[in-house]
Amino acid sequence: MDGEDHLRDLSRELRAAAARLDARRAALGRNALVWWQGEAAEHYQQRVALRVTGLHALSREMEEAARLADHVAALMAALQERG
Amino acid sequence: MTRVAVRSDALLAVGALTQELADEVREEAARLAAAIPGVTPGVEDFWALGSSGTVVAAGAPLRWGLLRVQAAVIRLVGPEGAWGEALALDALAVHVRAAARVYAGVERSVAAVVDGVRAAADLAARGGWLTDGLGAVPVVAPVSPTVGVADLPGSSGGGRVTGAAGLVAAGEGLDGGRVRVLETTRGDGGAAWVVVVPGTQQWSARPGPNPFDVTTNVRAMTGDATVAAAGVAVALTAARAASGRSTADDPVALVGHSQGGILAAALASDTSFTTRHRITHVLTSGAPVALFAVPPDVRVLSVEHTDDPVPGVDLTPNPSSSTWVTVRVAHGAAALDLRSHGRETYVRTLHAAESAPHGTVEGLDAWRTSAGDFLGVPVRSVWEYEVGRR
Numbered sequence: 001m002d003g004e005d006h007l008r009d010l011s012r013e014l015r016a017a018a019a020r021l022d023a024r025r026a027a028l029g030r031n032a033l034v035w036w037q038g039e040a041a042e043h044y045q046q047r048v049a050l051r052v053t054g055l056h057a058l059s060r061e062m063e064e065a066a067r068l069a070d071h072v073a074a075l076m077a078a079l080q081e082r083g
Numbered sequence: 084m085t086r087v088a089v090r091s092d093a094l095l096a097v098g099a100l101t102q103e104l105a106d107e108v109r110e111e112a113a114r115l116a117a118a119i120p121g122v123t124p125g126v127e128d129f130w131a132l133g134s135s136g137t138v139v140a141a142g143a144p145l146r147w148g149l150l151r152v153q154a155a156v157i158r159l160v161g162p163e164g165a166w167g168e169a170l171a172l173d174a175l176a177v178h179v180r181a182a183a184r185v186y187a188g189v190e191r192s193v194a195a196v197v198d199g200v201r202a203a204a205d206l207a208a209r210g211g212w213l214t215d216g217l218g219a220v221p222v223v224a225p226v227s228p229t230v231g232v233a234d235l236p237g238s239s240g241g242g243r244v245t246g247a248a249g250l251v252a253a254g255e256g257l258d259g260g261r262v263r264v265l266e267t268t269r270g271d272g273g274a275a276w277v278v279v280v281p282g283t284q285q286w287s288a289r290p291g292p293n294p295f296d297v298t299t300n301v302r303a304m305t306g307d308a309t310v311a312a313a314g315v316a317v318a319l320t321a322a323r324a325a326s327g328r329s330t331a332d333d334p335v336a337l338v339g340h341s342q343g344g345i346l347a348a349a350l351a352s353d354t355s356f357t358t359r360h361r362i363t364h365v366l367t368s369g370a371p372v373a374l375f376a377v378p379p380d381v382r383v384l385s386v387e388h389t390d391d392p393v394p395g396v397d398l399t400p401n402p403s404s405s406t407w408v409t410v411r412v413a414h415g416a417a418a419l420d421l422r423s424h425g426r427e428t429y430v431r432t433l434h435a436a437e438s439a440p441h442g443t444v445e446g447l448d449a450w451r452t453s454a455g456d457f458l459g460v461p462v463r464s465v466w467e468y469e470v471g472r473r
Binding site for chain 2: 007051055064065068072
């Protein structure tokens with residue numbers, strides 16, 4: 001496998017990881033525990049919101065890295081073609 | 084009392100799920116880290132992976148691009164990325180499990196209190212106290228209503244009950260074991276039924292002929308069937324039969340203050356009752372009803388004064404859901420005061436809440452709108468039944 005293939009694989013892996021993180025983020029958001037009230041519950045809700053935001057940012061960064069890997073792979077392919 | 088343990092069970096389940104998420108994110112980091120080696124041996128080594136030596140001569144843009152990919156992926160799996168998120172989720176799971184332990188402690192206390200009440204009631208029963216007695220049955224007899232459509236407490240002109248305050252006020256004057264049943268005319272001409280269940284009328288611990296007493300308070304709270312609840316069920320069935328307009332689909336609202344609220348919630352969660360009557364609404368005031376498993380398709384409105392000690396005797400907050408609205412109002416001083424338990428004070432509280440601009444009291448408008456078969460429509464008949472214990 002050459003460098004371009006490695007980059008393409010890495011890109012696919014990053015995109016798949018981002019999709020799985022999105023699914024996990026949704027699962028976390030569903031743990032609303034609406035009956036739970038009071039200070040501890042508010043603290044929990046804030047922490048869940050933070051983690052949901054964190055997972056969202058992480059999956060976006062993974063997609064960005066995947067795009068970057070695609071660009072570099074394309075550049076590598078172009079350079080190889082030019083010989 | 085497994086029902087009491089619902090909250091800690093739910094928290095434990097969420098804690099386990101959060102821990103699972105943390106582990107999955109950690110696995111994600113490991114998977115990505117394993118995908119890096121093609122890049123991480125070093126940019127120079129990586130270049131050598133190119134299929135031709137020309138890549139080596141590709142120049143700065145490619146070199147810069149490879150460095151950026153490498154740096155981005157390393158960051159994504161590290162403490163600022165997936166590993167960091169996994170650790171934060173670990174901490175969240177620990178937080179939830181700790182809360183579950185606290186709740187479990189509270190639930191054990193509540194269960195102990197309720198079980199203690201039951202044990203005390205059972206002990207008292209040996210002396211003929213606090214027991215409906217073996218073979219005790221309700222005796223229900225129709226009586227002349229003490230109020231009519233025109234002078235129904237809580238109604239406005241034209242014999243219409245326009246709000247929840249009016250429904251609570253409709254229980255005024257009920258004594259001597261009386262249960263009041265209102266028949267309203269729905270928009271489509273059909274009938275709807277409001278059962279006004281009285282509160283405690285006899286305060287002796289020894290059961291007498293009036294079943295709306297302390298025995299019923301204790302027995303209903305501990306989940307036992309009571310003569311009073313059976314009597315209320317018979318009264319509703321009798322009113323529907325006497326009307327001649329009743330159909331199986333008629334909606335029924337159960338309204339009760341104090342013990343009446345306990346019985347209303349007990350009946351709404353009793354399948355032998357709900358298979359015969361389509362309960363759509365329950366309205367309780369000053370009643371400890373959190374432990375009753377009222378079905379989610381029943382719209383419950385519970386009103387509680389924070390300084391009224393009665394609604395808190397179950398030591399449990401009411402379930403919070405889209406169909407169970409609890410209006411908790413700081414009625415008086417911070418200290419508990421039994422004077423705030425009076426039905427009239429609850430009528431005033433509800434009246435004030437319903438007079439406030441729409442949306443002021445969360446959930447109240449929605450409950451009132453859903454109760455359109457009972458509110459703002461004409462009351463066609465008032466029936467009263469005397470329920471006795473024999």
